[in-house]
Amino acid sequence: MSKERYGKIVTGQCSICGRNDDPTEMHHIISRRQIKKASLVDLHYLSPGLIRSGLTYGEIDDTDIDTLRIMIINHLPQNLIELCGGCHDLTEASDKWLNSQKRKEKRKILSEMTTRERTYFKRQRRRERKGLFQCQGIIKSGRRCEHGVKTEGDYCKTHQYQKE
Secondary structure, eight states, X not given: OOOEETTEEOOSSOTTTOOOSSOEEEEESSOHHHHHHOOHHHHHHHHHHHHHTTOOHHHHHTSOHHHHHXXXXXXXXXXXEEEEHHHXXXXXXXXXXXXXXXXXXXXXXXXXXXXXXXXXXXXXXXXXXXXXEEOOOBOTTSSBOOOEESSTTOOOSTTGGGGO
16 A cells, blocks of 8 residues: 555655655645745646646636645645655755744743843844954943953953953
8 A cells, every 4th residue: 555645656765866765755846835825827827737637627627716726735746756854954945944943942932031131132142143242341330331342251442441
């Protein structure tokens, strides 16, 4: 009994590198997100592939746009390619997924912080990206100077005298 994903039979062999020892994943060539954003004209442009996959023209022509999108995502085997995990990780979709996971984790961390901690965290990140660190000098009010310096633990020009 052969497995089937999105209406395509799973061979267990990567279409790019030819490996058949790793588990494979189905990858949409035209992404599901792009299909969900596509206009009716674009969806009808893809519909001949649905006819080749066994659906009739009547089934395709009488459907509303959302159903047509679902049909193209799930029943258009020419839009799918079977990839091993390594090749799938090299796709743009995998990159986007990883970035979205990083953003979710960052949002979760930020949501658990107080406003003061969040502000401090964002300032530090901004300075690190610019290659700047906070001056170690103390201003008159007793707080740390907020001027940027090139190296961590250094003092700005105004507070060089505090270095000694």
